[in-house]
Amino acid sequence: MCTPDGIKPALTAAVVSQHELVGTGLWRMALSVPTWSGKEPEPGQFIMLRVSEGFEPLLARPFGVAGFERNGESAVIEIIYRVVGRGTGLMARWVPGREASFLGPLGRGFTLPPEGSRTILVAGGVGLPPLLAMARRLSALGRAREVTLLYGESSRDRLLHLELRTFPGVGTFTCTEDGSCGTAGLVTDLLAPRLDEKGTHLFVCGPSPMIKAVRGMVAGRGLAAQYSLEARMACGFGVCSGCAVMIAGRGYVRVCREGPVFDGDELTEESFGDI
Numbered sequence: 001m002c003t004p005d006g007i008k009p010a011l012t013a014a015v016v017s018q019h020e021l022v023g024t025g026l027w028r029m030a031l032s033v034p035t036w037s038g039k040e041p042e043p044g045q046f047i048m049l050r051v052s053e054g055f056e057p058l059l060a061r062p063f064g065v066a067g068f069e070r071n072g073e074s075a076v077i078e079i080i081y082r083v084v085g086r087g088t089g090l091m092a093r094w095v096p097g098r099e100a101s102f103l104g105p106l107g108r109g110f111t112l113p114p115e116g117s118r119t120i121l122v123a124g125g126v127g128l129p130p131l132l133a134m135a136r137r138l139s140a141l142g143r144a145r146e147v148t149l150l151y152g153e154s155s156r157d158r159l160l161h162l163e164l165r166t167f168p169g170v171g172t173f174t175c176t177e178d179g180s181c182g183t184a185g186l187v188t189d190l191l192a193p194r195l196d197e198k199g200t201h202l203f204v205c206g207p208s209p210m211i212k213a214v215r216g217m218v219a220g221r222g223l224a225a226q227y228s229l230e231a232r233m234a235c236g237f238g239v240c241s242g243c244a245v246m247i248a249g250r251g252y253v254r255v256c257r258e259g260p261v262f263d264g265d266e267l268t269e270e271s272f273g274d275i
């Protein structure tokens with residue numbers, strides 16, 4: 001099957017090489033790909049992982065690429081996911097050695113900020129993985145000291161601690177809604193006092209209400225912001241239109257193809273539906 005713009009999505013064969021519990025209901029999975037023919041995924045891109053060999057569930061599930069390492073012909077893709085329903089429930093039972101397959105990397109990722117700019121990564125819950133990829137990319141470019149990572153969850157047990165220690169130089173601040181770890185409150189509370197500096201670039205990923213709130217805080221300040229949107233995805237590569245959202249001046253566009261990352265000025269109130 002081809003997409004309307006002629007791209008043929010092909011499944012990539014992989015093997016689960018690591019699978020560990022990294023928080024309550026939170027898993028990290030490394031997928032080894034024996035033959036990697038594509039480019040390195042951009043931070044913000046995602047894969048559509050087949051969660052069943054059969055028809056139940058039929059549809060693959062989208063996960064942001066949290067990490068990527070290439071070793072000659074082969075590569076390892078890392079995802080971090082929370083168990084929320086049938087598909088992720090099945091994935092949680094996978095053991096190393098299991099064969100897997102996915103489409104991707106897919107979608108439009110984040111555009112890197114100009115060198116020397118102040119970069120704030122704002123992550124809510126499992127919005128964290130693509131921002132870890134961003135922190136990793138900027139660290140690899142020797143730009144860790146430009147980066148501040150703000151990470152919010154509802155409580156301590158749901159936080160992913162492990163990864164946050166691996167980016168020396170990145171200023172990391174955590175909050176929980178119940179105050180059980182880090183600052184008590186929402187990630188927007190961590191962000192509010194940091195919005196004054198001109199030339200700040202924001203990268204935001206998390207639940208839609210959080211994205212909407214951050215967009216409201218940033219409005220009128222002249223700060224550059226890129227947002228990774230959530231949508232239920234069926235195909236993940238542009239043919240079903242199931243993931244369409246309203247974008248300023250363009251009408252409905254597909255989150256899986258034209259996104260999931262959008263610039264702040266592309267979003268309107270209507271981009272968030274009824275929330």
Ligand SMILES: Cc1cc2nc3c(=O)[nH]c(=O)nc-3n(C[C@H](O)[C@H](O)[C@H](O)COP(=O)(O)OP(=O)(O)OC[C@H]3O[C@@H](n4cnc5c(N)ncnc54)[C@H](O)[C@@H]3O)c2cc1C
Nearest residue numbers: 061062063064080081082084085086087088126129231232
């Ligand atoms: C571009 C993109 C990247 C994503 N990256 C990650 C990631 O890195 N880690 C991660 O844990 N999750 C990520 N998600 C969400 C993840 O795809 C869903 O949690 C997963 O598909 C749920 O599958 P399920 O079969 O377990 O749940 P289902 O049985 O299909 O649904 C269970 C519950 O999860 C909610 N849900 C399902 N899909 C989504 C979705 N796309 N957005 C919001 N809520 C959803 C449903 O509304 C329902 O309440 C991403 C989603 C998108 C669109």
Ligand code: FES
Nearest residue numbers: 234236240241256
């Ligand atoms: S999920 Fe099918 S077009 Fe986006």
